[in-house]
Amino acid sequence: MKNYVSLLGLLLLLFCLMNCKKDDVLKNNTPPDEEPDTTNGDTILAERRVEIFESINVFLNDLSWNDRAKAQSAIVAHLKKIPEFKKVEYDETSDNIIAQFTDGAIYMMVNNRNTDKDIPEPDYGKLKQTSSSQRTTAYEYPAIPESSNVYIFKGVGNYFKSSYIGTPFYKFLFDFEKQKTGYKATIVDATINNLKDIKDAGVFYYCSHGGMGRFKDNPKDSIYGSWTTEKVTVDLEKKYRKEIKAGELVYMDAYDRHENGKKVAETHFAITAKFVDKYMSFPKNSLIYLDLCQSFRVKDYWWAFHSKSQGTGTVIGWSDNVGDDDAHKATSFVFDRLLGVNLQGYPVIPHETPKQRSFDFPSVYKDMVKRNLVESTPYSSRPYQVAFLKYQEGPNKDIVLRPSISYMQVYEYFDWLFIYGLFGEDPGAGKRFVTIDGETTEILEWTPQMIKCKIKSSGKGSAGEVIVKVKGNESRPRILTEWRGELLYKRPSAGSYMEEVTLKIHLRRDIAQYRKGAGLKPEKIDASPFTGPARDSKAIYKFGGSAKYVNKDENCTYTYYANWISQQGEIGLYDINKPNQEGVLLISTEKTNGFELSGLNFIAVKPSQNSVYNDWACSSSSGTSDKAYDNMTLENPGKSFLLFNFQFDQDFTIKAGKVEGKGLDRSEIEYADGNIPEFGITLEWKAIKPNFLPKSDYAL
Known part of the structure; x- marks a missing residue:
């Protein structure tokens, strides 16, 4: 009898063990490369992570922001109740909330741009672009982007007017003289894959949510993320697990506005400096415009863009939270002046009389300082929180989007024409031209600020409109008059x-x-x-x-x-x-x-x-x-x-x-x-x- 009981007990034990093993297999039926990441022995499944974010966003959508400090405290208190967070803090420096999951992943809740001030929508049918100079500037080495591709990355829906009004408007500025500027502008959704694919952007513009955060026990290790269009879902959580584990992506909560006009909080993936460093690259002399709050606050982030342009690019960004209207004014002004469009009929862009040729960015920036276009105080309740538009150039590289003639002189004895202005590095024969009254002439010498070329003493090509062309980019004409x-x-x-x-x-x-x-x-x-x-x-x-x-x-x-x-x-x-x-x-x-x-x-x-x-x-x-x-x-x-x-x-x-x-x-x-x-x-x-x-x- 004892032997029978012992045998029966053994069989029951084996049965239980087999059932437990079967349950484990059912719970872990995902392929090995989709296994959840574990840190410190804690595992957070994709379904649970999405469930957490959905609960947070329900809380945020019901939250009142009449008292900002009270709202921030309420968010921190709510997050601390979620056991999967091992650390939750309000970062006073950035005015953002940062948290860390038990598996090491980072979550951020960032400020939104103040959209109280309206942005006028352009009436494209009435906008007019004007048709169609001593050392030009104090800068020595103007540089034109090596690539003519312009990518305008849109990271948010309709919450920012600077996004849904701005992005097509910026494309409009590049396309206005399509046959003369030589740029091909494309509006791109800021998906993770699209951002990974960036390799040939002569101009890269990125408009989205952005923000930094840091923990009190490690204040020097600031983390910056910029929102992508990809909302965290179970499938995407599994797809991007490796990027999250590597710190290339973080989770970011911010507000967006959808077609029904309702403002909603959503959790999206956000890219970090590690993402930029691993996946993105830029041609020489690129213009990289990070139209993101606090994008110039964490050096690791903007410097990653700069270094991935071989140290030759110009990176522009904001030091703190920026007002939506201020961001749009600044961007519109930058692109109009760098392209020399001279747009008329849109009040956001002040018009010059007489009209203005294209200039290098440092010169445009000086003008923006005088016009108070490089700073923004978006919150009336916080007048001390001022964002400044900042930039970083490569050594001796002053970005200019198209060649620009300042003035000319003729050395008659040798039939030489000296053209002074902003021309960038010599791209080589076949990629740069000078035309005089429509006639192409021989270039004898090319420097970033001076071109020496032959000029006929008589006939067509001896006077009239002079134009410099660089890889399809055409300068504004300058006139050589004759008597x-x-x-x-x-x-x-x-x-x-x-x-x-x-x-x-x-x-x-x-x-x-x-x-x-x-x-x-x-x-x-x-x-x-x-x-x-x-x-x-x-x-x-x-x-x-x-x-x-x-x-x-x-x-x-x-x-x-x-x-x-x-x-x-x-x-x-x-x-x-x-x-x-x-x-x-x-x-x-x-x-x-x-x-x-x-x-x-x-x-x-x-x-x-x-x-x-x-x-x-x-x-x-x-x-x-x-x-x-x-x-x-x-x-x-x-x-x-x-x-x-x-x-x-x-x-x-x-x-x-x-x-x-x-x-x-x-x-x-x-x-x-x-x-x-x-x-x-x-x-x-x-x-x-x-x-x-x-x-x-x-x-x-």
């Missing part, structure tokens, strides 16, 4: 002797004003140190004639004759490298109100033969002298013609003018009394109108 006119030089002598030269002069100059920085008042360009005129300037000359002079005394009559064989031709500008070649020398120098011309000379002009003789008739005899021959050419003008001015009127027309002087007779006749007569010499010109004047709607 083509004639100066008539007349130098008479005795009889029909005449030296006459028609100077066909071609002058070029950038006459528009320019801004040294964003928001600054346009100024005049300093006079160019280079000389002119253009190489196609020339002189058409002719000289010759004859003269007779009669002198009588008591016994004889003397008649003197001179004959200068007529000569004519055309000469170009004198080339100092060819000293024996004929040419006209004329130097033009820019002055504030026109040009100063100097050094007028006719060099090595082919001479003509002048013959001089005389005959006499006296009471006792008469006769004719032998002819004397001399080679004569154009006489170089005297002092009066060595320095004179071309002056502008209010429309940049060169005013008509005249220079006068005197010169002795050149016939070489021997005057009996030794008094060689003087003759008036003139150089005069009619008004010379400019070609290619800057237009009033051009951006400076």
Whole structure:
């Protein structure tokens, strides 16, 4: 009997053990890679985690925020009642709540942007983009993003107007001149997979909830998270378990507003600096705009973005909680000014008069400081809590989204055009171009602030609109103005002797004003140190004639004759490298109100033969002298013609003018009394109108 009982007990024990094992298998029927993470021996199943979040959000949706401090205390007290949290704290520094599960996962409850102030929705049908400069800024190395892809990440629904109004509006700014800016803008939901896929964003904009938190026992170890669009569900909790365990994702509670307009609290996954460091990367010189509360509060977070751009990107973010309207104003201003759109008809963006070309971000930021666009005090009850827009650049890298011409100078002697402005690093042949009046020209030198290129001295491509293109990005046009006119030089002598030269002069100059920085008042360009005129300037000359002079005394009559064989031709500008070649020398120098011309000379002009003789008739005899021959050419003008001015009127027309002087007779006749007569010499010109004047709607 004892043996039977013992055997029966053993069978019952085996049965119980088998049932227990079966239950364990049923409870853990997920694949090995979906096993819940365990920390300190505690296990939290996905279903339980979601259940906790749902209960928290029910509590938050019923919570009154009339007394903020009371609401924060109530949240902390509620979380502490949940046994799966081993630590719950209110972080006074960030004004957020942070908690830690027993398995080590982090949960945060962050502030929302203040949406009390309205954001106007653009009337896209009425918005107008305007059509279409001294060292440009104090910054040395402007940089253009290596990629033309723009990703506008939308992390929230309709709770932020800066999101549902802002994101399509920012895309609109990039697309407004699609064929000229060269950027391709795409609005992207801020899902975890989409954020993981970021590799080629020349411009990365991220609008969502964000916040930091830290525990009192480890205040130096701050944690920052930015909301994704992915609400925590059982399936996603299982899918992203590894990322949660690695600290790449945290749980974040914040408010959103759905299509029914109701504001609701939701728990979403939020990415951390570890996520950025592991999955994301950016091309050189990227613009990374973290339009998130407190995004510049924890260095590990924003620095992760900076380092993943090879240390060359510009990262922008807010130091604290920012008001929704302030965030939208700042972002709209940044993109409008960096792109040089000059949008009209939207009150959020102040309009410049005259219109403004694109500038580098440090220059735009200085203007924002003056306009009070870099700070936000979103809560009237907390005037001490001020958020500042901050940024970090790469070493010597000042981000600019499109090339920008400040001003130009022509070095006429070599047919060189110097273009100053913001152009970024040389991307190499085939990726950068300069066009003059639509004609592509040869680039001789490229630096981030200066381009030297060839320019024709005549024909199409010698003046007009100048545009710099970098990888599909096109600058605002800058105008090179020209003047083509004639100066008539007349130098008479005795009889029909005449030296006459028609100077066909071609002058070029950038006459528009320019801004040294964003928001600054346009100024005049300093006079160019280079000389002119253009190489196609020339002189058409002719000289010759004859003269007779009669002198009588008591016994004889003397008649003197001179004959200068007529000569004519055309000469170009004198080339100092060819000293024996004929040419006209004329130097033009820019002055504030026109040009100063100097050094007028006719060099090595082919001479003509002048013959001089005389005959006499006296009471006792008469006769004719032998002819004397001399080679004569154009006489170089005297002092009066060595320095004179071309002056502008209010429309940049060169005013008509005249220079006068005197010169002795050149016939070489021997005057009996030794008094060689003087003759008036003139150089005069009619008004010379400019070609290619800057237009009033051009951006400076």
